[in-house]
Amino acid sequence: MSGVSLEVSDLTVHYRTLRGDVHALEGVGFTMADGEIMGLVGESGSGKSTLGKSLIRMDSRMRHVRGTVRLDGEELPIGDQAAMTPFRYHRVSLIPQYSMSALNPTRRIGRMIDELLESRGVRPASVRAELLRRLDLVGLSGQVLRRYPIELSGGMKQRVVMVLSTLLDPSLLIADEVTSALDVSTQRAVAQTLVEFRDRGYLAGMIFVSHDISLVNQIADTIMVMYAGKPVEKGTAEAVVNGPRHPYTRMLISSLPEVGVTHAERRLEGIPGSPPGLLDPPRGCRFRERCPLAFDKCDQEPPFVEVDRGHWAACWKAG
Amino acid sequence: MWRYFGRKLFVYALTFFVAVTINWMIPRFMPGDPVRSMLARASVGNAEALEAMRAYYSSLFGLDLPVWQQYLNFWGSLLRGDLGTSVWLFPTPVSEVILGAVPYTLGLLVPAILLSWIAGNKFGAFAARGRWLDNTVLPVGYLLTATPYMWLGILLAWSLGIVAGIFPTAGAYGFALQPSLSWAFVSSLVLHWFLPFLSLFLVAFGGWAIGMRNMIIYELEADYSSYLEALGAPRRLVRRYAFRNALLPQLTGLALQLGTIVAGALLTEIVFSYPGLGNLILEALNNRDFFLLQGAFLFIVLGVLIANFVIDVVYVLVDPRVRVQMQGGAA
Amino acid sequence: MSAQQVPGGPVPGEGVGAGPGEAAAVGAPRRGNETVYFALRNPKLLAGAVVVAVLLVAALAVPPFLGGSPNAYVGPQAQPPSAEFWFGTTNFGQDVFAQFVHGLRSTFLVGLLGGGIAALVGMVVGFVAGYRGGLVDEVLNMITNIVLVLPAMVVLIIAAAYLEARGILVQSLFIGLTSWPWAARAIRAQTLSLATRDFVDLARLSGRRAHAIIFREIAPNMSSYLFMTFILLFGGAILIAAGLDFIGLGPPQGVSLGLMMHSAVSWSALQLGMWWWFVPPGLGITAIVGSLYIMNVGLDEVFNPRLRET
Numbered sequence A: 001m002s003g004v005s006l007e008v009s010d011l012t013v014h015y016r017t018l019r020g021d022v023h024a025l026e027g028v029g030f031t032m033a034d035g036e037i038m039g040l041v042g043e044s045g046s047g048k049s050t051l052g053k054s055l056i057r058m059d060s061r062m063r064h065v066r067g068t069v070r071l072d073g074e075e076l077p078i079g080d081q082a083a084m085t086p087f088r089y090h091r092v093s094l095i096p097q098y099s100m101s102a103l104n105p106t107r108r109i110g111r112m113i114d115e116l117l118e119s120r121g122v123r124p125a126s127v128r129a130e131l132l133r134r135l136d137l138v139g140l141s142g143q144v145l146r147r148y149p150i151e152l153s154g155g156m157k158q159r160v161v162m163v164l165s166t167l168l169d170p171s172l173l174i175a176d177e178v179t180s181a182l183d184v185s186t187q188r189a190v191a192q193t194l195v196e197f198r199d200r201g202y203l204a205g206m207i208f209v210s211h212d213i214s215l216v217n218q219i220a221d222t223i224m225v226m227y228a229g230k231p232v233e234k235g236t237a238e239a240v241v242n243g244p245r246h247p248y249t250r251m252l253i254s255s256l257p258e259v260g261v262t263h264a265e266r267r268l269e270g271i272p273g274s275p276p277g278l279l280d281p282p283r284g285c286r287f288r289e290r291c292p293l294a295f296d297k298c299d300q301e302p303p304f305v306e307v308d309r310g311h312w313a314a315c316w317k318a319g
Numbered sequence B: 001m002w003r004y005f006g007r008k009l010f011v012y013a014l015t016f017f018v019a020v021t022i023n024w025m026i027p028r029f030m031p032g033d034p035v036r037s038m039l040a041r042a043s044v045g046n047a048e049a050l051e052a053m054r055a056y057y058s059s060l061f062g063l064d065l066p067v068w069q070q071y072l073n074f075w076g077s078l079l080r081g082d083l084g085t086s087v088w089l090f091p092t093p094v095s096e097v098i099l100g101a102v103p104y105t106l107g108l109l110v111p112a113i114l115l116s117w118i119a120g121n122k123f124g125a126f127a128a129r130g131r132w133l134d135n136t137v138l139p140v141g142y143l144l145t146a147t148p149y150m151w152l153g154i155l156l157a158w159s160l161g162i163v164a165g166i167f168p169t170a171g172a173y174g175f176a177l178q179p180s181l182s183w184a185f186v187s188s189l190v191l192h193w194f195l196p197f198l199s200l201f202l203v204a205f206g207g208w209a210i211g212m213r214n215m216i217i218y219e220l221e222a223d224y225s226s227y228l229e230a231l232g233a234p235r236r237l238v239r240r241y242a243f244r245n246a247l248l249p250q251l252t253g254l255a256l257q258l259g260t261i262v263a264g265a266l267l268t269e270i271v272f273s274y275p276g277l278g279n280l281i282l283e284a285l286n287n288r289d290f291f292l293l294q295g296a297f298l299f300i301v302l303g304v305l306i307a308n309f310v311i312d313v314v315y316v317l318v319d320p321r322v323r324v325q326m327q328g329g330a331a
Numbered sequence C: 001m002s003a004q005q006v007p008g009g010p011v012p013g014e015g016v017g018a019g020p021g022e023a024a025a026v027g028a029p030r031r032g033n034e035t036v037y038f039a040l041r042n043p044k045l046l047a048g049a050v051v052v053a054v055l056l057v058a059a060l061a062v063p064p065f066l067g068g069s070p071n072a073y074v075g076p077q078a079q080p081p082s083a084e085f086w087f088g089t090t091n092f093g094q095d096v097f098a099q100f101v102h103g104l105r106s107t108f109l110v111g112l113l114g115g116g117i118a119a120l121v122g123m124v125v126g127f128v129a130g131y132r133g134g135l136v137d138e139v140l141n142m143i144t145n146i147v148l149v150l151p152a153m154v155v156l157i158i159a160a161a162y163l164e165a166r167g168i169l170v171q172s173l174f175i176g177l178t179s180w181p182w183a184a185r186a187i188r189a190q191t192l193s194l195a196t197r198d199f200v201d202l203a204r205l206s207g208r209r210a211h212a213i214i215f216r217e218i219a220p221n222m223s224s225y226l227f228m229t230f231i232l233l234f235g236g237a238i239l240i241a242a243g244l245d246f247i248g249l250g251p252p253q254g255v256s257l258g259l260m261m262h263s264a265v266s267w268s269a270l271q272l273g274m275w276w277w278f279v280p281p282g283l284g285i286t287a288i289v290g291s292l293y294i295m296n297v298g299l300d301e302v303f304n305p306r307l308r309e310t
């Protein structure tokens, strides 16, 4: 791992709604090294998908309020749909949560891929061999290109999407809950395949979004924990799992019976209380309401600081 | 494949059977027994026609025969192609009268259906592009579909026909002309055809435009669209896919709307005294020519069933999903 | 044109909770309040409702003030609109305005009855087919498909032609009995998706009877959908009735908007340039049915959060 490849600072993104802005990301800052696989965890609604979408394509309701994202030293114009287009697919790519339905149902898969490539200025013939090689790597024959999506099983479709999304060797891949719909053994296989993609250089770095810490722990180099629109802790997977600094992370980890055995979905939701509403988020530490260690100072916002080498946390008691 | 079409054909055959049965039952079992009272009143001027009517009714609704015998007789003559003799145009056989009117109705319906479907879909997809366009097209489209066919016909006949004097408002061609391939006749035919066609087209157009607008918005929010957009595919490609996929439910919609559009054509013909089936039905009603009325009914049902089947075939040709499933079923 | 809006369209009831964690995280007001909140801010719903309400009030409140029969010969013949006869008079000196407001009455009545009967049949068939499944479903589906492909209007023409006693009630009944199929299909599909939900399973396990489950668990959960279906059937019934009346198959002695157009065309109002005779009835129908459709779009947005934004 060398050099910084992704640098996010002070990223703030809101959703416009009729009742006002939902502060889905507030002052998010972190970095990722070249080749890093970062697991992104946090309970549902903590802003994981919003972060992922902000890095590739904001939907029409999202508003880039402030903050910057730099990829390989170059700033991404994330708030500008048109300016962002050249980066999409070539430099930043996505494996969506909905892989099973990500392919146009009325086009043969090969034709759809060709049309997509052409529209992005890539001659399909020039990547054909590579496409077939990678399909083979995930256990699919070139035959699937002549099929319609409906003719493939869910797992096959997911593998097609994995290959398609990474075909142009992006610098950053966002994999949003790609395993959530799968059974446990398939989850692991899919995650391992993504690691292999990284090892073969098909992607330079990856944000692997999941709410399953134990799965993340198996494949990620680093883990970032989000709570109510902010990162609360980031460090190497080892450090975060074995020596969590933030009370929220600690509660997450300790509620796992044995890391790496079961997936933690239910446990994550098992912490008493619920996260604050983001329409009008409270001042100070957003975890305060549910934090057993909360004290006076917590009505001020704890900064996200390096508490140990390569280990950041946002808590007054973490230092 | 055969299972799929077999099933469809079975439903259509059953529908035809039901239609014939309704056709037989309505005159026979309506409260007040209309057949009996009609024969009693015998309000038909022509004595010969009255005799024919009496003979027809007593064989098909034969008042002294057992009910099942009457029903079988009805089917018997139907299968022989015998729909009875028209009272209005005595002694022309009903089937002949109807066949003379069918081309006019088809000449209105087929272009109106096809063109409104194509243009409506294109326009609806186009409207879904922008907020402003959408906000104007949507209400106009809904108002068009809410317009009674005959009223739009009346308005067009009055404004473009009578007030502006651009188009004739009655008949299929000029009174003085005889059908021929001359320029005078053909231009008169087209001129007479235009307004009824236009009013049919417009009402149907509104419906398709709205339908497409709603469908394409749905498709543009579908997962495959989001994925393509995330990968930076241009709007053009995403729209092309969405449009094509939105056409499929619109094709189903076409099958569902056939009955309504046919009814619209009948009403429009009446406004313009256009000599198709609609006008025939009106004449049949005014002249109490019930053979003709029932014959027209069967013809229309048959036409709608055939059109439905054509749409089924087209659907299979354009939706790979149905094709794949059918092959899966056969294998 | 009523089936048009339904197939494939985003379906209310599925949209509940579509925004991920939105309701919980945002601390939304209670659902009922929220519906009212969005309803009062939806221009399509409001505009449609206002037009329908104005015409409904005209239909209900005005006729008593006019007194007498709307078909009575009360004025000079073929007069254009004036202070005395707002919508002018017919060839025979009948007051077009009086006919119009009375016609609105029958239009609303046919919509209510015809649409109501169609909704009732559609609901019964749809619920039973969707909930029961199996052979019952097969049979009901077959019946639905048959009635669906039969051109309703043409069947009605035949029926009305033979019918001696043609009242508005009989007309509504026949319209209701021929125009339910698409509603039954749509409701069946909704029922199928609801029937597999947990709360229905729970009710089933606790030994509730089928009709109790349908009316207590399933129907309330798709009430907004049912309401919108009814509105479409309401509009459809009005259009069919207008067509029948126009052919001359309406109530013989009655007044209706379709009959007004029938008389206008029969007595050469077009050739005589008596636009005031044929414009109001068609405009009335278009306004009512169009407003209902637009209202429905608004309702869809209110009930279905996914459609609200942008």
Ligand SMILES: Nc1ncnc2c1ncn2[C@@H]1O[C@H](COP(=O)(O)OP(=O)(O)O)[C@@H](O)[C@H]1O
Residues within 6 Å of the ligand: A015, A016, A017, A022, A024, A042, A043, A044, A045, A046, A047, A048, A049, A050, A051, A061, A278, C019, C020, C021, C022, C023, C025, C026
């Ligand atoms: N379209 C939207 N409109 C309004 N709020 C939204 C929308 N999408 C997500 N949110 C809100 O943004 C926050 C973060 O959501 P999300 O990024 O989807 O979380 P996660 O992926 O971690 O489950 C949540 O509070 C959610 O309610």
Ligand code: SF4
Residues within 6 Å of the ligand: A246, A247, A248, A285, A286, A287, A288, A289, A291, A292, A293, A294, A295, A298, A302, A314, A315, A316, A317, A318
């Ligand atoms: S800052 Fe305070 S409230 Fe927040 S996590 Fe730390 S101790 Fe708890």
Ligand SMILES: [Mg+2]
Residues within 6 Å of the ligand: A048, A049, A050, A177
């Ligand atoms: Mg998410």
